[in-house]
Structure formats: C-alpha cells, structure tokens
Amino acid sequence: MGYKIPGAAMDRVSLLWRLRRRARRGALCMALFCMTMAVLYTLCAENSVPVTDAIFGVRARTRAQPRAHSIVKVLRGAGAKPMYVDPQKLPGVIPGDPQKPIPVLSSSTHSLESSHKEHSFRSRDREPHGLLSWLVGRPLRRALETILGGRRKSDSLQKGDAELFGTHGALGEIWDDEMSSTMLGKRLKKVVQNYQAMNKYGVKFSGSEGATRRRKLSGPELLCQLKDMVHITTLTPDMEPFAGFPWASQLPPQPLSSDLGPFKTCAVVSSAGSLRNSGLGKEIDSHDAVVRFNAAPTAGFEKDVGSKTTVRLINSQVMASEDHHFLSSSLYSIGTLVAWDPAPYSSDLNEWYNKTDYPIFKQYQRYRRLHPQQPFYILHPSVEWQLWKRIQDNMAEPIQKNPPSSGLLGTVLMMSLCDVVHVYEFLPSRRKTELCHYYQRFSDAACTLGAYHPLLYEKNLVKRMNQGSDRDIYTHGRVTLPGFSTYNCTASILSKP
Template sequence: MGYKIPGAAMDRVSLLWRLRRRARRGAICMTFFCISMALLYALCAENSVPVTDAIFGVRARTRAQPRTHSVVKVLRGGAKSIYADPQKHPGIIAGDPHRPIPVLSSPNHTNEDWASPPKRAAKMKESSGFFSHLLPGPFTRALETLFVGRRKGELSGKSGDSEFFGSKGILGDVWNDEMSSSMLGNRLKKVVQNYQAMNKYGVKVSGPGGSSNRPKLSGRELLCQLKEKVAVTTLTSDHEPFSALAWAPLLLPPQQLTSDLGPYKSCAVVSSAGSLRNSGLGKEIDTHDAVLRFNSAPTSGFEKDVGSKTTIRLINSQVMASDDHRFLSSSLYSSGVLVAWDPAPFSSNLSQWYNHTDYPIFNQYQRYRRLHPQQPFYILHPRFEWQLWQRIQDNMAEPIQKNPPSSGLLGTILMMSMCEMVHVYEFLPSRRKTPLCHYYQRFYDAACTFGAYHPLLYEKNLVKRMNQGSDRDIYNHGRVTLPGFSAMNCTAEAVQEH
C-alpha cells in the first residue's frame, strides 16, 4: 500500500504548483509585452512622420508652433535626452523640439573599436533581407533599429552609408559639384522633403534658382557674385532696436567685425568633420595667420590632426543656450574672438527677430560679456545668412532646404571677407571620408556630410565650383583653396544675373 500525502501537504504542493505556473505565465506575458513595446518604440523612432500622421493625423503634426526659447532636444534614437546642435544633428529642427521629423540616432558611447563594426550587426544585416521580403519597410527598419541599433544613424536608405562611402560609393574620389537630392537614399530624401515643405522661416523663393535650365556660372563668376551680393555684417550698438536698449551700447561692439579684425594673408577654416581624425594636418593648419573653428570643437587632445591655434570661434545660439555645452563656464570658448549667430525669419527686421529668436542668444550674450568683458564677441546680422542662402539657391538646379546655411559655409564666407587666401579643411571630404560626424564624438550619420536641416549638399556643390586648388588637394588633404574678396578684381568682367 503506497504512502498517502496528507491533505494539508497536498494542498501546499498544489498551491506551489499553481504559483509556479502563474509565475511562468506572467514572465512570458511580460516578455511579450516588453518586446511589443520595444518594437513599437523602434517603429515610431524610425518612422516618426508617417506613424504620427497615421495615429493622430497630419493636422495634429503640423499644428504645433515652434517654442523659440526651448533648449532641450530629445533624440529618440538614444537612451537619454541630450542637447542637440543643428549642425551636429541635421535631422532636428532648430528651435522646435516637438516637431516630429525623422531624427538621427544618438551618439554611440560603446567601447567598440572605431574601425570595426560589431559582428552581430553584420549578422543581422544578412538575415534582415529575409524579413524585408515579408514585412513592410517601416517594420523592417524597426527590427533593424531594435536588434542592430542603427549605430551609424543611417538616414541614407536601406543600403546605408555604403552607397556613399567606400570604393563603390557615389562620392567617388572627389566631390561631384552636380550632386543632387536624386542621388540620396529614400530616408534622407524624405527628411529633406519634410524640411522643404515645412518652411519654418517663411522663405519666399525668388530669382532663377531651382530650374534645370539655369545657365551654370563659372567659379570666378560665383566668387564675384558672392563678393557683390553677400555682405558680412555684424550687429553694432547703433542698429535698431539695440540703440534704444540700455545694455546694448555697453556690450555690443561699436564697429563691424571686418573693421576690427584683419586683414590676414592666409586663413584656415577647420571643419569638425570626422574625416579629420588621423589626418595629421595640425602643423599645416597652425601655419596660417588666422584659424576659424566651430561651436564646441576642441583642440586639446587632437592637436596632431586639427592644430592648436584658434583665432575665431563661430558658434550657433543653441550651443550658447545649452547647459550641456557649459558656454558660460567652459574655458573652450574663452580664447580668441567669438562670433555668434541665430536664424531669423526670412523677411523679418531686427526688432521682430529680437523678440522671436530661435534660442535666447541675447540673454546669453549679455551674461557672457559681463563675465568676459575683455573678450571680443560679435553677433552676425541675420541678413547675411539669408543673402548667402539666396546665392546658393540661385545657383542650384533644384529647390534647396528653406533653412539657413550651415556654420561651415557661414564661417568660410566670413573668413573670405578678411583674408587674402582661405584654406577650408574637410568641408569637402577627402579620401578619409567617413559617416563619422565629428572628429571628437562617436556619432555616425551620412546626413552630416550631405545635410538634412542645412542645404549642405548644395553648399558643397558651390564650394567645389569655386575651388581654385586641385582635386588632388581635396582627395589627399580635404583642402579647398578660395581667394579672399579683397584679392579679387570683379570690375574687369560683369557678373551676370541668372
């Protein structure tokens, strides 16, 4: 006769069995829930515009107005909120953290080797081809985001950055000045089209630009057109409305930047491009009489590649407003001359801009000037930005983004107004071209080369046409040679209006 388990013990065993079964079911349900939420998150992050439109409608997306003094930008591809710079992350709109444009992935802070992509990414890339035949594109990209992480922040289409970079990329050895949006991947095209349609700054297009029948100007004609039609102007205390403000006469410089600085014989404009890494250009850059750098690009630790001299630092208003950049306290900004800029609406006057800046540039300017009263600090007149934008559009065969030019081109034209000769480094990518955005950060995206927020692709076309150096200089050193406006004689030939 077998042993019988007492009733009380039997109840305890039965209860324990039921609890374990419920725990297993709960774990399975929780796992399924987490996977579903992660997939939904990835889907929304990668396809924010179509998903938002599908759930809430187009009107809900377009109804939001820009918040001009908001500083924090949340990158939905990252694990935490970070402060974003339009130049650094071209998929984000300056001054509007809530407009659902497809965003770029967050900086990659892993300890992976810079040159070798993770093996599991390659493994997933091979297997994703099977799913791409079964699932719609958004779901395929969501799966890639979830399991691969899109560590290169691709905005260039399914084929990723490889369609641009490498021996078989469309870039070739040297930048082609006929580059157009038709050469971009689908995802980057969509981002550019969104900015085209948005027209945040109320740009009114005029002139011959955007037509494929437009006659193409020579490099010299382009240079003369810039000299005659783009005025590098900074704010002074006699500009309205600043002449009526109590702080302005005390803090704003009494003269233009171009009157106070220069002339210089040779100047270097050093981009922040990732292709400057391992370039060994530091000594060459420091031989110039004046060197311009951008935003928070450091020299410490990178002297071999970017040099150590800083004469002018051009910064956008977002860097000034961001706590993350420590503009008021970091020693990075305390050397050399500072020049700041903030985009104004296309047709606004200075009074309208003063009351509706993208970021609180004037509040930060006043604070910094009181902390550093001896350091020269200028603010670009927004008219300069839009005059330059108009020249880009007038000389392109298709519509460009209705957003201001990049800091890179603004700084290049600024130095051309003060120097006899300007060398621009890695604005046009060299043989070291890479999807790495900045030499001092681990952030990958082809949009940093081709532009999304800024009309960067078209800016590079313009610079390539004006380049007076050789293609070999571009290929080996990423060096473009441009004459200063003072060294040009444009009266000998009339610059045609096209």
C-alpha cells in the same frame, strides 16, 4: 582540566568574529563597486555617454529642441520608441521651443557606432583606448557597451548610405558639384524632402524657378556674386532697436571687419569626422588666422586639427544649451567669438529681437559680464539669408528653406577678412566617413549630405569656386578660395571664354 571560557565572553568573541567577517565582506563589496564604477566611467568617457544617462537609462537628453514627430516616423518608422541625443551631434535639427527635446535623426537600424564598418576606422583607432579597454576582452566590452548605452546591438549601415560612402560609392573620390537629392539613398532623400517642405522662417523666394533654364555660372562668376551680394555685417550699438537698450554698450562699437584682419592666409576648420587621423594640425596652425565652430575642441586633437583659434563661430543653440556650458567652459574664452541666430526671412532687427530661435541676447549679456575684455560679435541675420539666396539661385532644384550651415557662414566670413582661405574637410577627402564630428562618436550620413541645413548644395557651390586641385581635396580635404579683397571680378569676367 582545561579552562572554560565564560558564556558571556564566548558571545563577545563570536560577535567580534561576525563583525570581522562583515567588515571583510563590506570591503570586498566596496572594492567591487569601485571597480564597476571605474569601468562605467571609462566606457562612458570613451563613448561620449553621460554617466547618469548610462545608470538611469536616459540617452543624452537635451532641452534644446522640440519634438519632430513627422521626421521620426520617416527615420525610425511609425510606432518606434523615441530616442534622444545631443542636438549638436546631429547634422541639422528643427529650432524652436528650448524646453522640449528632439528625437534622434537616425533610423532604428542606424547606430551610434555604425562608423566601425567604414574605411576610416580600419585602423586601431576603431577600438576604444585605455587601460580598462585593454584589460577587458572585446566580447565583454561589447556587452558592457550595449548595456550602458555606448553602443546599440545593431551596428549595420543602411544600404543607401553604404552605397554613398563605400570605396566605390556614389560620392566618388572627389565631390561632384552636380550632386542632387536624387542621388541620395531612400532614407536621406525622404529626410531632405521633409525639410524642403517645411518653411519655419517664412521664406518667399521665386528666383530659382528658372534655374534649370539658366546657364550654369562658372566659379569666377560665383565668387563675384558672393563678393557683391553677401555683406558680412555685425551688430553695433547704434543699430535699432539696440540703441535704446542699456546693455547696447556691450556690443562692439565697430563692425568685425573693422576690428579684425586683414590676414594673409586663413584656415577654416570644419568639425567633420574625416579630420580624424588626418595629421593636418601643423598645416592648420601655420595659417595667420584659424576659425573653428561651436563646441569643437582642440585639446587632445592637436595632431589632426591644430591648436590655434582666432575666431570661433557659434550658433545660438550652443549658447543656450546647458550641455555646452557656454558661460563657464574655457573652450569659448580663446580668440574672438562670433554668434549667430536665424531670423525670419523678411524680418527686420525689431522683429528678430522678439522672435529669436534661442535666447541669444540674454546669453550674450551674461557672457559679456563675465568676459568683458573678450571680443564678441553678433552676426547680422541678413547675412544668412543673403548667402542662402546665392545657394538657391545657383541650384536647379529647391533647397531646404533653412539658413546655411555654420561651416559655410564661417567660410564666407573669412573670405571677407583674408587674402587666401583654405577650408578643411568641408568637401570630404579620401577619409570620408559617416562620423559626424571628429570629437564625438555619433554617425549619420546626413552630417555630410545635409538634413536641416542645405549642406549638399553648399558643397556644390564651394566645389565650383575651388581654385585648388582635386588632388588637394582627395588627400587633404582642402579647398582653396580667394579673399574678396584680392579677387578682381573685372579681370575674371573679361578673361571668361
């Protein structure tokens, strides 16, 4: 007769088996959860989407910009649900209240990843890289990216934009310095018109009214205009109202031009998406000085953009945005920093100090306390509007009444410090693309052609002044400009036919 297990013992054995099964299920669930999170983090990293945004369905919100309902209606159609992105991914936005977000500058059919239809992504770089991207099939990856917000279902280019950027697009092989807003597609044309109608900074300028009747200035004449009329100035402690502030001692005692340079050759490295796969890194690093912009990184992109940074020009929006970690990121601790913030058109320093777009002075003081030894300058706001006047005065149509881009400011800054300046991908090369920045995956033709900034007209000006060949622009996206100190305006004017 077999031994019978007592009922209490049976209950304990049964309980142990149940606990064991639950433990196995828990371990399996935890393993699946970890795998899911690994996939999520990988996809988010590859598509520049914050993980929390992917989980909670909020697309890269920012508190750095105000709402712009009129622009949204043009770009996305009336009644469309607003979608938010990091303003630094945009070609130009409306500065204002830092407590309010800004809608995306894109239409409902213009996707974050529309660049996959562009010629620059015909290589394998079109697809994300990584172990999980290799393991997960394309259909499943596309579905996951759509769910997680890395891609939107509609990835088609707008017709007008495709006609501009295609192989036989209106932009052509080399930038035409006769480009105007009339050549833009319907969407971009409306965007530019809206920005042209705005006048946040109180611009009062009538010098361009007769532009169509004036003789078109030559490249040498434009160079002499910039040399004579745009003066690179930075704030010093003796300037009012700063002289009366205790923190004025944090400002450099001498202007930037006295402390930095002169350099023989300089590289101005734009943040353009067309730098991807350019292989220009070694050439860029061979220059005596290199200027970069805002949050543009070098780590991981050295082959295309190099690693040297002599000057980093940043706008006050980057300094104030929590997303860019200005006070803590090591990105900004290399080289000399130069910050700028647009002032009202006719204001003096007193008015500007009380009416900055973003808290540039508060952030400046905080950063200087953390990095007292790093050279850090603030650009005088008159520089921006001096440069804006030169652009407007040499264009036959009204331009946006907003300050020039950081790219053009940085170019003129280096022309004041260097004998020769090479500007990379400010004028797009054969790699021209709608991809806004080489380090992000956000696409919009306005990043090349302008929206908030008068980019289209800036490029016209630079193309006219270029002393290099069209071949350099086509193959390398490289423009060659002389430094102001080496350019002889008297000889140039006398040699004019």
